[in-house]
Amino acid sequence: MDHTTNHTTAKAPLNDPLDAPLLDVQDLTVDVLSRSGAAQRVVHGVSFTLHEEETLALIGESGSGKSISAMAVMGLLPATTARVGGSARHRGTDLLTLPEDQFRALRGRRIAMVFQDALSALNPTLTVGFQIAETIRAHEGVGRREARARAVELMARVRIPDPALRYRDHPHQFSGGMRQRIMIAMAVALSPDVLIADEPTTALDVTVQAQIMELLAELREETGSALLLITHDLGLAAGTADRVAIMYAGRILEQAPVQELYDRPAHPYTRGLLAAVPRLAGDTDDLTPIPGTPPGPGLLPAGCAFHPRCPDVGERCATQEPMLLPALPDPPARLVACHYPLEVSGAR
């Protein structure tokens, strides 16, 4: 990076940050290292771009690599247990090569994360108010009193009743939904322009989930931050995302604008997921499952990772891994990694 004395330009990379996408992840790889030093690749070259104010959903089943990709982008994988490759540029600055002190200054302020399990993400021995205030003090160097006032204000903004009183409570004194609100308050405390939410409502009941998603939408309307939503829930993504990327075995198999993806899936796996999900409308005949189970990281098949479960498997699938390429009917917005993508005629 170019070191200049001016503080504002010191943050800027060589290319104009205004032209650079908000978050541009290219060819991200993650190798998980075992104690013996053996490496196991769990993310195989994932690329996606997040634009200003946009919501991109990364959908995948367990073990698909969606969460670990997010952790890698956030620089939260310890170097002793994981090796990260590729690049993740935030307004042109590659987060993956950023020195830790600079990354720390950026994390929280420009990119913040909401975790699935608020109970283990919060410190059980500290009051929630202190934890929110600490975030503000660490990044903005304001005094205790001001940080406290802003924390109370944030707690009110995420609709915690009696915020000034509850400032002194510890995480265990809150319900699951309220704890998730605290996490969201911490995440939005510094008005980041990227929020990464990793299964933010998976641990919650459905009525509370609806509240949290509504709150997230409202806050984002106010702050204009973009959202990378990591989820296994096709319903949640359908209700929130502008674009969707479908992950499987550490790769993105398909990426498209949300309506196009749900209406006309081009990858057989996407179609399979949509046929397998139980719905509140339509017939209740037997669901159409995808046969088999997702491969474990050490047992990846050759060629396309999905080919052993694919109903449309062809001759190239077992030998040649398909690349994620623009595909009909809506290139370049739609990308598909399949040798024989489905005829997208509009019928589901």
Added chain:
Amino acid sequence: MPDDVPTGAPLVETGVPLLEARGLVKHYRSGGLPLGGRRRATVKAVDGVDLTLRRGSTLGLVGESGCGKSTLTRLLMALDRPTSGTVLVEGRDLLALPSAELRRRRRDIQLVMQDPYTSLDPRMTALEIVREPLDIHRDLMPKKERASWAHELLHMVGLDPGHAHRHPHQFSGGQRQRLGIARALALRPKILVCDEPVSALDVSVQAQVINLFKELQREFGLSYVFIAHDLAVVRHVADEVAVMYLGRIVEHGDRDTVYSRPAHPYTRALLSAVPDPDPRGRGATGRIVLQGDPPSPTRPPTGCAFHTRCWKSEEICVDQQPVPTPESAVGRRQVSCHFPEN
């Protein structure tokens, strides 16, 4: 609407029902600290539940965490003694039976657990896991037939009998849940109580297991109590649905009636909160987002327990607990609400 006309069997079966809960109540004492530092509280986990399971059918039980689903499961399985009320299996109160008889009767009702990772003994092979119930209930089957029946069970649930000597960790989550189902079927039960049986599974595999439940039911005439928080899953398996809130059933009826015309505001809110896997439904009108969390069962609200979160709440809801409507009043269902829909 066809469901205005009560068709088919009534909710309350004539003759002796397969499984019946009458006025079931379970209160737990809790909250006390060892040195009396805090007052002990009573948790009304199940607070007056009446249910009937019809032969060959599936009763879906839905509700959010803390509503008493799991306590109800324990009561139905005769694993816990209710504070009051009874559970009748084919007209017999299991807990009133002498212990030898109870042991025999228990075979009729078996449990499929939620977590296929912790509910299987990691040191046993698939075959041993499925065979174990038969080795405990020894009078059911001679020893030399047990292994072949266990193999047949593995085949029935779609597991490769060639994997009979594998251990649980060598199976995927979906295969483990199949193993749990095979074990539950070992004693040829009439009823399976399934406690969140597919919620730990990914969607592509979940559909396989849901279909397996339906196949087994068609083939063996099994009856299920299917407990789940996922309303879309329940819609695909249940014939009847009961919605629980804070220890009580607030609405109970046949599936299509409850899903297409929910009468209780809580049922409406639950259904409205389920994310629709179709972006077209976004921004649809009539979406209900409830305020607040479910109240604690140690301090349930007065009157109707839902009144603190209900947009229709009036004075009567605060004062009086609603009684279930007679079944005929609103189609094939019962609802406990002072101001039900339609």
